[in-house]
Amino acid sequence: MQRDQRPIGVFDSGIGGLTVLRHLIELMPEEDFVYLGDTARVPYGNKSAETVRLYASQCAEFLVRHNVKMIVVACNTASALALEVLRRQHTIPVLGVIEPAAAEAVRRTRSGSIGVIGTRATINSESYEKAIKDAADDRVVSIHSRPCPLFVPLVEEGWIDTPATRLIAEEYVRPLREAGIDTLVLGCTHYPIIAPVLGQLLPGASLVDCGECTARQAKALVEPTQSGNRSPRVSMYVTDNTPAFTSLASTFLGRRVDEPVRVSLDSIQSGGPR
Amino acid sequence: MQRDQRPIGVFDSGIGGLTVLRHLIELMPEEDFVYLGDTARVPYGNKSAETVRLYASQCAEFLVRHNVKMIVVACNTASALALEVLRRQHTIPVLGVIEPAAAEAVRRTRSGSIGVIGTRATINSESYEKAIKDAADDRVVSIHSRPCPLFVPLVEEGWIDTPATRLIAEEYVRPLREAGIDTLVLGCTHYPIIAPVLGQLLPGASLVDCGECTARQAKALVEPTQSGNRSPRVSMYVTDNTPAFTSLASTFLGRRVDEPVRVSLDSIQSGGPR
Numbered sequence: 001m002q003r004d005q006r007p008i009g010v011f012d013s014g015i016g017g018l019t020v021l022r023h024l025i026e027l028m029p030e031e032d033f034v035y036l037g038d039t040a041r042v043p044y045g046n047k048s049a050e051t052v053r054l055y056a057s058q059c060a061e062f063l064v065r066h067n068v069k070m071i072v073v074a075c076n077t078a079s080a081l082a083l084e085v086l087r088r089q090h091t092i093p094v095l096g097v098i099e100p101a102a103a104e105a106v107r108r109t110r111s112g113s114i115g116v117i118g119t120r121a122t123i124n125s126e127s128y129e130k131a132i133k134d135a136a137d138d139r140v141v142s143i144h145s146r147p148c149p150l151f152v153p154l155v156e157e158g159w160i161d162t163p164a165t166r167l168i169a170e171e172y173v174r175p176l177r178e179a180g181i182d183t184l185v186l187g188c189t190h191y192p193i194i195a196p197v198l199g200q201l202l203p204g205a206s207l208v209d210c211g212e213c214t215a216r217q218a219k220a221l222v223e224p225t226q227s228g229n230r231s232p233r234v235s236m237y238v239t240d241n242t243p244a245f246t247s248l249a250s251t252f253l254g255r256r257v258d259e260p261v262r263v264s265l266d267s268i269q270s271g272g273p274r
Numbered sequence: 275m276q277r278d279q280r281p282i283g284v285f286d287s288g289i290g291g292l293t294v295l296r297h298l299i300e301l302m303p304e305e306d307f308v309y310l311g312d313t314a315r316v317p318y319g320n321k322s323a324e325t326v327r328l329y330a331s332q333c334a335e336f337l338v339r340h341n342v343k344m345i346v347v348a349c350n351t352a353s354a355l356a357l358e359v360l361r362r363q364h365t366i367p368v369l370g371v372i373e374p375a376a377a378e379a380v381r382r383t384r385s386g387s388i389g390v391i392g393t394r395a396t397i398n399s400e401s402y403e404k405a406i407k408d409a410a411d412d413r414v415v416s417i418h419s420r421p422c423p424l425f426v427p428l429v430e431e432g433w434i435d436t437p438a439t440r441l442i443a444e445e446y447v448r449p450l451r452e453a454g455i456d457t458l459v460l461g462c463t464h465y466p467i468i469a470p471v472l473g474q475l476l477p478g479a480s481l482v483d484c485g486e487c488t489a490r491q492a493k494a495l496v497e498p499t500q501s502g503n504r505s506p507r508v509s510m511y512v513t514d515n516t517p518a519f520t521s522l523a524s525t526f527l528g529r530r531v532d533e534p535v536r537v538s539l540d541s542i543q544s545g546g547p548r
Contacts, residue, residue, distance in 0.1 A: 040315070040321065041314070047313070047516055048514050050514075050515075051516075149427065150424075150427055150433070152427075153423065163441055164442045167437060167438045168438045240322050240324075241322050242325075244320055266540045
């Protein structure tokens with residue numbers, strides 16, 4: 001069978017999606033990747049649903065023009081608000097981070113009490129609640145959601161394990177601990193970076209990394225390719241050369257990042273439904 | 275003399291500029307105002323100079339098309355990075371917040387030791403250092419600058435006087451206190467909201483609110499008008515109806531805010547130099 005040599009497209013509002021790309025590369029080193037970070041308009045998590053859908057559509061269209069065979073929406077906010085729109089606009093597979101993480105949370109929980117943390121837009125969308133209930137089928141689960149909007153700026157400022165970060169995390173996590181959750185979905189691609197702090201506040205709870213689960217599902221969707229030990233080609237695009245991207249990209253991706261190419265999405269009309 | 279009845283244009287990356295608009299309205303209740311918050315692309319403070327210049331140019335052009343007689347750049351980051359560009363692009367007066375605040379700091383300081391806090395982009399631009407040295411003329415001043423990027427998300431989340439906010443503020447302010455500053459420029463339009471916390475950490479220091487100083491300078495630039503007790507007309511525009519704008523606008527402006535009109539700036543070509 002002929003291998004589909006087209007790259008896999010991945011986009012996020014900024015650098016967070018690099019934690020997803022990291023898992024994709026680990027699981028599929030034989031694939032090539034095109035990553036787009038919309039750093040000129042980051043963050044998405046405090047913007048309206050309508051605006052997030054417009055931005056996500058432009059990102060997806062950019063990737064399709066780069067001849068990708070699949071789109072991974074490596075951003076919880078965009079996955080929560082724009083996935084259906086993107087699936088109507090494109091015929092290639094469009095994979096979000098929410099369904100894989102929700103399914104994994106249901107697999108892991110023993111008590112049936114699942115916590116979800118994310119941006120305000122992600123939590124307000126109730127996408128995780130719906131996806132977890134769908135995955136649980138007729139099993140009874142109780143879902144405890146909490147927006148944690150200060151985690152993204154803390155992580156981007158490198159305040160990973162400071163007293164202030166622990167204080168803010170304690171404030172956010174307390175109601176989840178009191179609810180007795182045994183599984184916590186890290187519903188934002190920045191959160192794996194502060195997983196150790198969260199783990200200390202929720203001893204015994206299982207933390208679900210949406211990037212890890214999404215990478216497994218992406219691999220299942222890609223047709224089997226010849227495996228090989230070659231290094232994947234990763235083409236990096238951003239809409240702004242922000243200081244944060246340059247300084248944090250290597251931390252998020254876990255490997256050296258080439259200088260990204262700057263592009264503009266303003267003139268891109270998002271595709272209509274097909 | 276015929277009064278120039280055109281409104282005064284004010285723009286910011288989001289809601290912060292409303293603290294400036296508040297002072298403008300207080301000092302010039304006989305004027306009308308057009309306010310534009312670029313909430314679809316907020317914040318500016320962590321973006322590149324090139325991108326901030328493009329966004330500021332589009333905001334200014336939008337205001338000019340609304341027939342304003344003056345533009346107040348009610349955003350420190352845009353004032354730091356884009357003021358010269360805007361002045362080349364437009365013939366009406368363009369007033370930033372940095373020069374008025376720098377002049378006021380020089381007037382107030384006794385010791386000559388002045389602190390400046392702002393976003394990373396504002397501090398990195400060194401605009402305040404230059405403006406303070408210009409205002410000081412041949413007086414010797416020492417300037418101590420510190421980026422405080424976590425203050426904007428803390429204020430926008432309503433974490434105004436919490437233990438975490440005080441802990442972060444203490445971390446930011448400590449080197450300024452140790453340097454013995456007697457005057458602190460609040461070099462970001464969000465910071466007046468947390469002035470009480472900063473005041474406790476810097477007892478005896480004078481806090482300079484850029485909005486207040488800028489409003490005084492704007493009044494001096496506007497030709498004298500008949501005063502009257504009428505309510506100013508304030509037309510509010512945003513590029514996205516974000517949750518933060520709706521919930522915080524009244525706090526920032528200190529009065530009830532009408533539902534803003536949503537507009538798009540993407541198709542606006544910024545004006546060339548004249």
